[in-house]
Every structure is written in structure tokens, then in C-alpha cells.
Amino acid sequence: MTAQTDHSDAALRRRRRNLLLTACTTLGALLLAAVFLMPLGYGAVTALKDKDGVSDPNGSLLPVSALTFEYEGETLDVYAVPMPGGGERELALVEPGRESSTFVDPDAPGEGTIAWEGRWRTLEPVTGLAPQWGNFAEAWETIDFLRLMGWTLMYALTTMLFTVVSSAVVAYGFARFRFPGRGILFGLLMATILLPPAVTLVPKYAVFLQMGWIGTYLPLIVPQLFANAFNVFLLRQYFMTIPKELEEAARIDGAGPIRTFVRVIIPQAFPALTAVSLFHFFYAWNDFFEPLLYLAGNRDIVPIGVGLSYFSGVYNTEPHLILAAAILALALPVAIFLVAQRVFVRGIVVTGVDK
Template sequence: MTATATAPHTEAAETPPAEKAMRRKRRGITMTIVTTLGALLLAVVFLMPLGYGAATALKDKDGVSDPNAAVLPVSALTFEYEGEVHDVYAVPMPDGTTRDLALIEPGRESSTFVDPEDPGAGPIEWDGRWRTLEPVTGLNPQWGNFEEAWNTISFLRLTGWTLMYALVSMALTVVSSAVVAYGFARFRFPGRGLLFGLLMATILLPPAVTLVPKYAVFLQMGWVGTYLPLIVPQLFANAFNVFLLRQYFLTIPRELEEAARIDGAGPIRTFLRVIIPQSVPALTAVSLFHFFYAWNDFFEPLLYLAGNREIVPIGVGLSYFSGVYNSEPHLILAASLLALALPVAIFLAAQRVFVQGIVVTGVDK
């Protein structure tokens, strides 16, 4: 009889499930913090030029021309006393303190000041040379820059023409693109793939190639100097908009159209009553894309409206304004911020629908 020796079995200590869950939770929290900080850093870097432009728009002319000036709109403080504006200085007092006082009567060896916080206390006599005092500086945003830019640039007139151009061309391109996209998405006809490929190929065509022929045609038609060369071409759809809407239309279940067909609806009624209501996010995205494009459009309005400055959109108007006030960048930036206000407000108001409209993949039918 032989005895069999068995080696002692040692099992590796396993990590308890609670500790594993805790580790996963910590990793998730760490990734969330890192992702959030990275996104905030990118947002700060992206918005830095806009912040610098806003700060410059609030400076006065001296603050803009001074290379050593602070980034923020900091300038010497002033105080209005008895109808006159006086500079404020840091004045050392006999008791060893320093007070911010407005100089109302400068003198050689003694001067008269007044306390901006308590002007009713009356004048304060100070012995000393006021030229040795340091002026008091602080945040002093020049909100009047926006008013001056508004009045100088004829902002309401420019905004009116820009809104007309953007809204009319937006409506035309959305309608025409939606009709073409519906045809490519739902109808089968010979050569559909070839036609769609040719349409997409137009995206690769540089605008400079067709610029001269288009201008020659519109010049012969007598349209130069009007908005017709900018608006009428929008009746013939846009390849990018057609592609975006077609991809969204393909995500709409066909069962909805079949149900409408059983109820007696034709293709046009189905398009208006079924497809359009289901495609509001995509239509909103396309509308905003074109609205922002038209609002910022510069070259074509400059080309076709060069002979009629009274009807130019705001992009061209800003270029004229910049040419006249090139020595006052604070006014140029103030006018630019005014032109930027409406598109930003529209984007923020429609942000959720806009983002939903451009996400056209991964939708269950």
C-alpha cells in the first residue's frame, strides 16, 4: 500500500466584489473629472479671442493705443463735480492714510480736492505738489462705444437687409433641398445613384471656378446691383443640405408612409403631413446652417452689390466701417460684437433642436 502525498493547495486571494465596484467607481469619477477639465480648457482656449475682442471693445482710444495697457478696460477714474469732470488721485493724508480724491483746483504747492464718496462734505485742502500723485485706475468700460458704433454704421438698416437676405434665401434653400432630398430618399427611378453622385460631386467644385461665368450671366440679365443673384440660385437646392436631409429622411420608418398611403394620401400629402413633421430637427439644422452662412456672407454680396452700398448686408457694411475707422479698433470690435449678437442668440435658443438635427445616424427604425 503506497501513500500518495498531496501538495497543499493555495488559492489566490480574490478581490472582493465590493472593492472591485469601488475601484470602477473611482476610475469613472477620475475620467469624468479629466474629461470635464479638458473640455473646459478647450472652451477657454476657443473663447479667448472673443473675450479679448469684447475687452478691447470696452476700452477707450488711449487704452487701445497703449501697448502696455492691461487686457481689461482699465483707465483713470474720473468724477463729475459741479458740472465738470475731474481726475481722481491717490492722496496721502497727514494721518498716514491714503484717500482717493478728485482734484478740482490744482495749485503749485497746494491744491483743492473733493471726496467722490462724500462730495457734500465740501472741498479738502491739501499741501503738496499734485503732479507727484498717482492717478487712481480701475475698471472703466466704455459702453458708449456700442452706441457710437450703432449710430455710425447705420446698424438698423444693415440688419434689416441682412435679415431679408438670410431669411428669404433660407426659406428657398430649405424648401428646394427638402423636395430633392425626399425624391432621392423615397423614390426609385433610373439613374438615381448617378444623379445623386453628380449632385454630391458639386460639393468638390471650387466656387472660384463658376464665379466669372455666373457674374457674366447675371450682368447680362441686369441683376447686378440687386439681391437676385444671391437669392434666385437658392431655388435649385444645395448639395450639402440635400445630403443631410436625405440621410435624415432615410431614418424615418416607411411604415408611417404606408399607413398614410392606405388612408389615401398621395406622395405630396405624405411629404407634407408625414415627412416634414418628423424632420423638424433636421430642417432646423439646415435652416440654421444657411442662416449663419448668409448672415456672415461677404464676398458674393460685395461682388454683386458693389454699385449699391445702401442695400449691402452687415458683413459688407462692417468692411466699409473698418476702412473708415481703421485707427479706432475699439469701435470696429464693438460693431462686430453687435453684428454677432443676433446669431448667437438664435443659436442658443435653438441649440437642442440644432444638435438633434445633425445627429442623423444610429436611429432605430
């Protein structure tokens, strides 16, 4: 009996420890997520403020503004008015005076005006939550968002297709075919990851300038036809986890390497291909420096990252509009990630690559 009791107590203590560990882990994850999302939350709140609310150093963190009341065709400000009997009432100022003013109760305007003795300039205005949703409409129209989004989608989707196809072909070659110098070639390919982009920037620009490609999307799209080292590595790791028996069965059925790759490998590698596609889509959507460099002088075809920089330069005194435009630019990538999150995470976990 005593042994059973001790065993039950030990099991209860283990459950309590596991529950406490789970609670601490969850709390830590929530705190980390809150810290990570804090700048995004601040940007979203600021995008909903008006210009005065953004410029006020002592203003509220939330998008608030002074309350007003329509009375007899006029817009009146609402103040917190102390009453002679004690307490305060929220009244709309009808007729200001130096020592005596006239107010009206917004909740009961039919009762007439209220005379109040005192200096109305000492009163605190009543504020309330007033998000300025019109900031998004104004930013949308001012920045010509549809044009920027169209060019950005063209750039992101085209380069995503090219880099996924070329990287998958190269990765399949390194994963399944044996040829002289395979290890050396793969090592050289991986070494290009360590090469800083600034080293190749000037030579690439000089080559593209001689070819007459500056001012077009060709310098941004054509290089994606020749694979990407990181994508090749990720896909190669995934291809190596696919059982070779599937390819052998396809070969017995008469399928060649190309047909085996298309009919057997590609369907099995859908999670990894999705992860690579989303990696590149997000990269291209947020790409700024290379489009700024290669599309210089042709502002009509710039993607959204460069367009936002131009918008920020013109409207640098209106940060609420800048942040509204940034939130609009962020909406589509976030929506795509949320929709494809399960497949995206699975593709990363299975390959053993974390980024």
C-alpha cells in the same frame, strides 16, 4: 466575507475612476471652450473701452478709465497720494503746484482742502472699471444698423426658405424613389461639393452681368431655388431613417407622393430641417464675398457683413467702435442658436453628420 469586501473595493475603485474620468473630461471641455471663446471675450471687452484705453499699449485688459470727482462745479482728477504718516489716500487734485498742491477728499469734501508737499505729476492716477456702453449706441447710429439688419434678414430668410424647400424635395426623391441613373446623379451632385467656388465665380458673374442682375439680390437668391448638395445629403440621410411603413400606411389611405411628403415626411424630419435652416441662416448672415461682388455699386442694400467692412474702412482708427458693431451683428445669430440649440444638435446627431 472576504469576497464581498474585494467586490466592494473593486466597485469603489471603478466609481473613483469614472469620477476622475468625468472630471478630466469636463475640465478639458471647459478649457477648450475658454480657448475657443477667448477672441470673442477680448472683442467684447475692447468694445467697452474708450479710444484712449484701446490705444494705450500698457493699458489694462479691462475697460478702465481714470476716476474723476465733481467739486464746486469742476471736474477733478483723482490720484493716489502718499501721506507723511505712511500709506496712501485717494484724493482729488484741486490746485496743482510745482512743489505743493491742494487736494480734497472725495469721500469727505466738507472737511475742506488738504495741502500736500510734493510734485503732483509723479502721482499715479486712480483708475476704476468704467465700461463705455455708449459705444454700442454710437455704432448702432453710425452704421445705420436697422437698415443693414433688414436687408440681411431679407436675404437670409428668403434664401433659407428656398434652399430648404428645394433641398428637401430633391433629397426625398433620392431617398425614396428609384429611377434609372439615380446613383450616378447623386454622385454628380455630391461631386459639386468638391468644386471650389472660385472656379465658377467668373462664369456666374458673366452670366448674371448679361442678364442685368448685377446690383440686385437676384444672383444671391435665385440659385437657392435649385437645392444645395450638402443640404440634400444631410436631409437624404435623415429621410432614410424614417420607417417606410408610415408612407405605406399613408398610401393605403389614398395619399399621393406629394401629400405623403407634406403630411408624413416633413413633420418627422423637423430636427433635420431645423439644422439645415440654421446652417444656411448663419451662412447667409455671415456671407461677405458674394454680396460684395454682386451688389457692387449699390451700397444702400448691402447686408451686414459688407456694411461692417465699409464701417471698418471709415473708422479704422477707432477699433472699439468696430468691435461694438461686430458684437451687435453677432447678437442675433447667437440668440437664435441658443434658443434652437436642442433641436439643432438633435438634427445633426440623428443624421450622423458633424460640421
